[in-house]
Amino acid sequence: MPLPPPTATIRTQVSLPLRFADGYATVARVFSFDGLVDGLEHLAFGLGDRAAAVTAREPGSAPLVRPHSECLTGDAFGSQRCDCGAQLREAVERIADSGGYLLYLRQEGRGIGLYAKLDAYALQDTGLDTYEANVALGHGEDERSYLVAAQMLRALGTSRIALLSNNPDKASQLRRFGVTVAELVPTGVHLSASNARYLVTKVRRASHTLDLPL
């Protein structure tokens, strides 16, 4: 039996017009919450026609949801060490097209924090992969919990979702926390010379469903 997450409630919701560096623009409804278990300031960005996505009858037409882990270097500065910025940009447009939510989770560096992520980058420059580097710093390979994501979805009245992700851990955790993952929708591959090793590691070590030309 999945455990229902502790109840969180919507605290504020405001409209936020978005414009990305490439000119793509849309309007998000941004939600903040009370009662999230880790006390962090996670956000939900409602995009597109969410009401239509929720009430649509056909199977597979559940609202499209992407839990995106904050990556300051990739999201805000376009770092090429990872694919986070490109994934965020892609997710916003795809969700706006089909209706759903982008959950912006404050889980920098797979939950180890920004400074520790930079320390891990320094270790990766000596030959460790992204998971080994986190462990060498005394952290878990991946410390992210998606319990807050389940709490946010419940507060938004969304218990059944199409999950936009290549990460099988996101699906299994959300299911464990009572979210019905009706469909898994893979994200695109954002491969560059700088992030190739990082993407290959995600596939080999954490079973991400990325179709890479290995």
Ligand SMILES: [Zn+2]
């Ligand atoms: Zn990143």
